[in-house]
Amino acid sequence: MDRARLDLRSHHSGSSQSEESALDMERNCCNLPNLPSSSPSSLQPFASGGQHSESNAAYFSWPTSGRLIDAAEVRADYFGNLQKGVLPESFGRPSGQQATTLLELMTIRAFHSKILRRFSLGTAIGFRIQRGVLTDIPAILVFVARKVHRQWLSHIQCLPAALEGPGGVWCDVDVVEFSYYGAPAPTPKEQLYTELVDGLRGGDPCIGSGSQVASQETYGTLGAIVKSRTGNQKVGFLTNRHVAVDLDYPNQKMFHPLPPSLGPGVYLGAVERATSFITDDLWYGIFAGMNPETFVRADGAFIPFAEDFDMNNVTTYIKGVGEIGDVHNIDLQSPISSLIGRQVVKVGRSSGLTTGTIMAYALEYNDEKGICFFTDFLVVGENQQTFDLEGDSGSLILLTGQNGEKPRPVGIIWGGTANRGRLKLKVGQPPENWTSGVDLGRLLDLLELDLITTNDELQGLCFSKLKE
Secondary structure, eight states, X not given: OOOEEOOTTTOOOOSOOOHHXXXXXHHHHTTSTTSOOOOTTOOOOEEOTTOOOTTOOOOOOOOOHHHHHHHHHHHHHHHHHHHTTSOSOOOSOOSSOBOOBHHHHHHHHHHTHHHHHSSOSEEEEEEEEETTEEEEEEEEEEEEXXXXXXXXXXXXXXOOSEEEOGGGOEEEEEEEEEEEXXXXXXXXXXXXXXXXXXXXXIISSOBOTTOEEEOXXXXXXXXXXXXXXXXXXXXXXXXXXXXXXXXXXXXXXXXEEOOTTTSSEEEEEEOOEEEEEEEHHHHHSSOOSSOSSEEEEEEEEEEEOOTTSOGGGBOSOBTTTBOOOOXXXXXXXXXXXXXXTOEEXXXXXXXXXXXXXXXXXXXXXXXXXXXEEEEEEEEEEGGGOOSOOTTOTTOEEEEOOSTTOOOEEEEEEEEEHHHHEEEEOSTTSOOBOEEEEEEHXXXXXXXXXXXXXXXXXXXXXXXXXXXX
């Protein structure tokens, strides 16, 4: 979710900053002389090398205009070659092979991006949704403000029932009603106060995934206990960049459950690495869209634990869930069913333990200025219940265990209903709240981190530090 602001009176958040205004502020911030710039050919997180400076913070840098021009030419050539021998629009049911992988669906969508953007608010990869239920039919989901009968549409306003991509591979097109912009729905607030939630907010002597973490005036959720792949393998935790990094407070210190200025709490550590956006080709390893100025929301920050913090108070055991397995790395060439339709759980400082379903992957949308963005996951809570509440930003998204396996981390929450809108999945039912998340495997690679999944591993790392 958008970062939640700390309030001395109730610790509830007020109105949230829009994603567009946050983006503008970060883009302008990248022009400051004290911020490091990345190489023209890449968009990388800034790492402070363990030295925290009050005049420097961990931010991303936008690619130069020269890089975007070069990328536009390369991308135009790439899609131009794909277009050879394939009709730009295929109406009706194609006769080739049906798409079965995430990559095939993403390629078809990019291939037909012009027609899909003509009247849509955004698109995503998933299965066809019928009466609010996921089928097993691979499809490009096209979000529109209002679904109407074809009788009231001209021919050019009608989307095809299926689209064909390179090599004759095709998939269905599914139109989904989506509440977007306009009058925003009220952001869900803290509605639960259970024993689990009380422990996450400071009532428990240990902290771990799901615990409340706070910067100078914002709070969110600790996502996972991690270690650095570089240097001396510092142990720390992962959360959202927008939770950990506040442009108004360059110190970027993190506390649990609250900073001293607002309530009881202890100092956890300072932000060492963070990222907000990365270009789609560097994230997915392909051209996910035709527009070269296309960015993926990669909202993460690494905070090493301070040297004087008592590591005996840290646990990898997730309250309400238990032990977890290894990261579920998403291979774009894997079957769609390996991800879409999977049941997930999360534990966050606001709503505690909730369950949901991954409805779609690689949600693509344009902001008000025409810049194209992707977010990896679209999760809908079960039984009309929201999957997250404000303040759950950073929470770990876990695939529920199958055949007795431990739940496997697949992503972290960064936003939801307040950011983009709501899905209308069933006729006669209210719109569904939904949650957006970051692909955890790709985020860990970007920040050069590894997940710590057991207390034995954590204790071993801490013991090694003591010996040093």
